[in-house]
Amino acid sequence: MKKLLFALLYYSGATKFAAWWNRSRIIFLCYHGVTKSSTPLQHDPKGLHVNHERFAKQLAYLRKRYNIVPLDEYLAAAAAHRKLPNYSLVVTFDDGFRNFLTAAAPLLAENNIPATVFLITDHTGSQNGDRRSTEWAPEDDLRYLSWNEARELSDKYDVEFGSHTCSHSRLLTLSPIETERELLDSFKDLVANLNLTRPSLSYPKGEYSEMLAADARKLGYACAVTTDRGINEPNHDRFTLGRTLIGNHDDEASFAVRVSGLRWWMVCVASALGLRKAAARHTVEPSATAQARRLQITD
Ligand SMILES: [Zn+2]
Numbered sequence: 095m096k097k098l099l100f101a102l103l104y105y106s107g108a109t110k111f112a113a114w115w116n117r118s119r120i121i122f123l124c125y126h127g128v129t130k131s132s133t134p135l136q137h138d139p140k141g142l143h144v145n146h147e148r149f150a151k152q153l154a155y156l157r158k159r160y161n162i163v164p165l166d167e168y169l170a171a172a173a174a175h176r177k178l179p180n181y182s183l184v185v186t187f188d189d190g191f192r193n194f195l196t197a198a199a200p201l202l203a204e205n206n207i208p209a210t211v212f213l214i215t216d217h218t219g220s221q222n223g224d225r226r227s228t229e230w231a232p233e234d235d236l237r238y239l240s241w242n243e244a245r246e247l248s249d250k251y252d253v254e255f256g257s258h259t260c261s262h263s264r265l266l267t268l269s270p271i272e273t274e275r276e277l278l279d280s281f282k283d284l285v286a287n288l289n290l291t292r293p294s295l296s297y298p299k300g301e302y303s304e305m306l307a308a309d310a311r312k313l314g315y316a317c318a319v320t321t322d323r324g325i326n327e328p329n330h331d332r333f334t335l336g337r338t339l340i341g342n343h344d345d346e347a348s349f350a351v352r353v354s355g356l357r358w359w360m361v362c363v364a365s366a367l368g369l370r371k372a373a374a375r376h377t378v379e380p381s382a383t384a385q386a387r388r389l390q391i392t393d
Pocket residue numbers: 188189258262298299
């Protein structure tokens with residue numbers, strides 16, 4: 095039923111109208127992995143790893159309609175109050191699966207599309223036995239990039255790296271010491287291993303609070319991304335940037351609906367009509383105890 099509705103919206107031109115309406119806003123997309131597996135992945139029921147042929151079609155769609163900018167260009171423009179061209183879009187990947195190297199990066203390069211990959215730095219540091227081959231293998235959908243591979247990607251492709259924390263723990267459930275380790279140690283690892291000065295951050299599972307956003311800012315991150323709606327005003331707060339999740343279940347119509355921002359309108363309408371729970375936002379306001387756990391970070 096949903097697929098049918100998406101197809102109707104796509105073929106009727108409604109997605110084109112929504113994209114035009116949102117043309118001055120910056121769209122952020124959130125991928126996880128790209129797989130060359132021809133059969134559905136048992137370990138990935140949510141379809142986080144997009145089939146490479148479907149991914150190639152999505153990139154062709156984006157290249158035709160959007161001005162795809164690196165995250166740092168978006169940040170530089172925002173800092174200088176400089177307007178990016180209409181239909182600007184940023185591509186990001188969470189988790190740092192090895193299939194980014196063997197399946198996603200070559201397709202991104204073919205289409206001249208820059209991307210940012212958020213690494214879970216404990217995994218990056220533990221993948222020492224680099225497989226060497228850059229041909230995709232099924233294990234790449236489960237393994238993570240190593241630091242050597244991340245460096246190779248930085249040298250060879252238009253790829254930036256950021257932190258997805260050290261261990262991908264849900265930050266809002268952690269003690270102050272654990273939270274500090276997650277944010278600070280992953281920041282330091284990125285600086286030490288990839289020679290970055292100001293990495294960006296992706297909150298695990300998109301969960302954040304105002305307090306966490308303030309902590310990320312104080313620690314020196316350039317920005318932080320969530321999985322709230324992926325349409326950002328040019329002057330959107332840099333530490334709560336929204337992203338639209340894209341998965342393997344998104345066919346051409348569903349992809350167009352999500353990228354255009356129309357999916358978000360549908361969620362808002364359904365919420366207003368009481369057809370579904372209030373539009374999901376992953377902001378969790380800190381409880382009284384969480385307030386007391388606030389990190390003691392000095393400027
Ligand atoms: Zn993640």
